[in-house]
Amino acid sequence: MSAQETRQTPQPHAKIHGHCDPRFSAVREAFEENFRERGELGAAVAVTVAGETVVDLWGGWADAARTRPWERDTVVNVWSTTKGPVALCAHILADRGLLDLDAPVASYWPEFAAAGKEKVLVRHLLSHRSGLCGLREPHTLEELYDWELTTARLAAMAPWWEPGTRSGYHALTYGFLVGEVVRRVSGLRPGAF
Template sequence: MSEQVPQVHGHCDPRFAAVRTAFEENFRDRGELGAAVSVTVDGVTVVDLWGGWADGGRTRAWERDTLVNVWSTSKGPTALCAHILADRGLLDLDAPVAAYWPEFAAAGKERVVVRHLLSHRAGLAGLREPHSLEQLYDWELTTARLAAMEPWWEPGTRSGYHAFSYGFLVGEVVRRVSGLLPGAFLEREVTGPLGVDFTIGLPEKETGRTAELVHPPTVSTSEQAATFSQLAPAAIAALANPMAGATEANSPAWRAAELPAANGHATARAIAALYAIFAGRGTYGGRRVLSPEAVERVREGQGSCRDLVLGVGIGHDTEIALGVWLSGPNGSYGPNPRAFGHDGYGGSCGLADPEAGVSMGYVMNRMGPRIVDDPRKTALVEALYSAL
């Protein structure tokens, strides 16, 4: 029994006992293996819990500083890079992408603007030509192919989740403006000065404290085929060209690559700290990272719609802002419709609610089958808001 319901470690303010209860229930009732959750209120950490196992064989305990690949929870910090540049007047979100990346104007994309990239509205959800994982690890090749391709739909009209391509599109604009890839830019401007334990990719020296991702429950071949039969070509390109799961994300090649949309490695504490910048209207740890106006810009909704990539799986309309998803009427990030965040494939998430002054980070290694709104995350969000 002790293996199935491991001891939870860390600190939890008594006011947020419901979060601890939900976290423990994740292990008991929702198949959690190893995980951590962290919550800040007005920049102060009020919940910092961890427990379970860092590997599928249950040979390594999940420790206070265990890192794990957080998949698309990486997208929020990547968008933060672009917003810092915009806040400094170095990047105009309404300017054509080609103003910074001339090659991008190919195939009728001369009118695509930067905000289309940030809001998954560029029509470049995935490449049209076959693209292997090894090719995905090649920054120059992947960005060149994206610059040359024709959009799947008219840019600016609908959102369609840019699963992998998001990091290359936003990341290349960051590189063209700043001279640095997003990982190096974020380290120089944010994570280094604030001491936040988040990296895009994984430095080799950190391998020993990194959790092993474990595959989600298996889906039958017939169920998988039925799901893919409902997807448009753009959705298949976004989610399966290339396809990656736990095995690939545990590999040295994946960890060594720069994949700003998918291979951030972090603790829950780090995710909560990065989203605390938004929750604190631009300030965290006594340091101003963004202006209050820039934080408002981050959550500018770009139009509610049935997402062209994830719509089949989600089953309802959603609204993507400039790098984050709005909680909206569906309450994905709590009852405040203007709260926002980002989920990662399999379960992880970051959340910010500036009105409540609250941020949350949740990370785990046993992946669930969903891209968004994993039941473990939902239980934690509900518990958090019940305590406010």
Template sequence: MTEHETQVHGDCDPRFAAVRTAFEANFRERGELGAAVTVTLDGRTVVDLWGGWADAARERPWERDTLVNVWSTSKGPTALCAHLLADRGLLDFDAPVAVYWPEFAAAGKEQILVRHLLSHRAGLSGLREPHTLQQLCDWELTTRRLAAMEPWWAPGTQSGYHALTYGFLVGEVVRRVSGMLPGAFLEREVTGPLGIDFAIGLPEKDSGRAAELVHSPSASSSEQAAVFGQLAPAALAALANPVVGAAQANSPEWRAAEIPAANGHGTARAVAALYGIFAGRGSYDGRRVLSPEAAERVREGQGSCRDLVLGAGFDGETEVGLGLWLSGANGSYGPNPRAFGHDGFGGSCGLADPEAGVSLGYVMNRMGPHIADDPRKMELVDALYSAL
């Protein structure tokens, strides 16, 4: 190893050596700063690697228990909360949202179903009125504004990625049914009992373990303005109201807030475990979390289409299930079109493939420019499937 190579720590089953090779190459060839990757096969951990630096100054090594904000990879655990309630007969995905959240019926939203929230088809991709970061951290204000607003498009007809609003919409239904915000519900029902190191809203006691997010060199402000200027109003609301990035996500306010679509903090091990519940058809570590039917339902496709928010970033159509995206023709989660998962802004990923019996969690702190299918993630996914 030369002085410029990053030392990688952890364990890797020889069968999956290609994953280690790809992980090491991400540091050497793709600008990785600090990262971790975990793979489970039939519930057994076969890859658990980490390396690099937890900060831009390269003064804090990435440790086995380093946490990092995983952005929209958080949506999988948030969806899991809703599926737990549905599995217990407490939540009906085919019921109008207003059955559980009466105020939501305002502005023509009486017929929006719970399944529309889970599948990004509610027409509420972002708020219509300007919304600041401080306001985003205010659960009551944000959910009140969502309940009052008019949809951007006819609900149920097409998906439009609900980048930040997803967690408040699904999360408020979880709160109305369970009496708990999704972060507390997830901890009580899943992460606490199973010892999974993941939190929606990071406790202060764990803030010292959090990696610093770092933006890669990005386009100039004029180029960014030109891109935003071409977005349809529904997409602009989803992606830029408010604008959030590494600087905001490193703040104590963001870390402590409840933003279930975007501020889950965890290790790669934790992400692989949470998505492993779906890969294990509802079981994890020998314990049943969901019924097999409920675990299968998360990938119940709601119809392929050109997403109204993400359409420009993908060739052709995509399909989202009840909370997670199908691999489909894009191969985002490997060659099985029925594999599914979720990416996080800048690179992270959680993947589940019940047919192959695998789950993958990938987390990192140097954010790339991609909303999904970051090249580092795709190299790891390709390497995983080459070993199966």
């Protein structure tokens, strides 16, 4: 049985551990439903509000063979956890009337218009359709930690395809692209915003 087949097999008796503040009972219900209705193998969720942990749940299995229970401290790979919050920053600015999702990125970040990107819209960045799914020149990990260098390279770079015509996951560039628009509009990088 493949991992995909294992994941789709309903697991009606997955034991859920942890605690959930009654105010967030809908979170517990949705978590349990993932096991009962969607065949979740193993998972954990934690929610903190104003410094208080209001949800801390885990359950299921840490392996496809279901020999190792998912524990509170089960280690897992976590990918793309910042894309949602950085997108939220942009959408908050849009909701406040400070950012137009249909405006060219260059109207907020003038240097971005270089190399044929003058018509790239903010919504193209948010939807992985800008054609900037990766950097063209070698970029070390140390350089990736340099916000100004990375955003300058992205601004100067030609897109891999005509923006808006195709989608390609912007795994390492999304936070810089959307984040720099957030910074240009608000004066703050997404983490501070």
